[in-house]
Amino acid sequence: MAKAKKQTKLKIWWIVILVVFVALFALYGLFKNTTPQPKESSRYQTYQNSEFGFSIEYPQNWKIKKDTQVFENGDVIAFRISGPTQKKYTELSDGAQLAVSKPFKINTELATWMKSYFTGQAKFSKLPLNNYAFEAVEDCGYMECMRYYFTKIDSQIYGIALYADGTNAEKASFENALLYMLKSLRFDNGKSETITKEETILKVKTLPEVIDYLKRVPNGLVLVNGEEDDTYMVQVYEIKDGHTATFNWYNVNKTTGEVKKEF
Secondary structure, eight states: HHHHHHHHHHHHHHHHHHOOOOOOHHHHHHHHHSSSSOGGGEEEEEEEEETHHHHHHHEESSEEEESSSSSSTTTEEEEEOOOOOTTTSSSOOOOOOOOOEBBBOSSSHHHHHHHHHTTTTOEEEEETTTTEEEEEEEETTTTEEEEEEEEEEEEEEEEEEEEEESSSHHHHHHHHHHHHHHHOOOTTOOOOOOOOOOHHHHHEEEEEHHHHHHHHHTTTTEEEEEEEESSSEEEEEEEEEEEEEOOOOOEEEETTTTEEEEO
């Protein structure tokens, strides 16, 4: 009888241990699945080119290349990653690349130019992306297919070339990265901030009415106190009895330096 009770207790303990083990395993799985994962964008960093007016995000483990020649008129930049079977000093066959062309001009419509530039076997389509209208083409030559995207920004044409190959899993990963990069591409529409804040203040200070104001009000101030996409907002004022007494506001175009007064 005592032996039977002992065996029953042992069975109960084994059941308890098994239940605890299952519970701990379930909690571990729950914790693992609910642990915050890094955002996709956290693995990317931003490349910005003020000379040609665009920015793009690219994976941190991809290399920046400045010696590629994908486009006939020259490349601004290329981002590349090599797969495990890629050999040095050979054409890219295992890996991925995104290249951005130097902007150029054409004398015809973009779609017309593309159909005359690429072979008859190329496949053409349209791609609206990030409020830009891209003309897309897939051009397959010997052993490889390249995808090109062209868009017109302020009368200039920008080209983007994509390539990806490797094992199924690697190629899928490369394609996802290329899609993310393409979606992150932004143009500044050719506008660049050629006028600095210091130059802006100097332009306002040399206006005849401001020169006269500063003579009359030695403690007068001229400062950039706001800005919009293409404009600096300059305030000419003094601090009088603890309050701001504004003489005038001036809007200065960041690109041209043109000055317009508010009143």
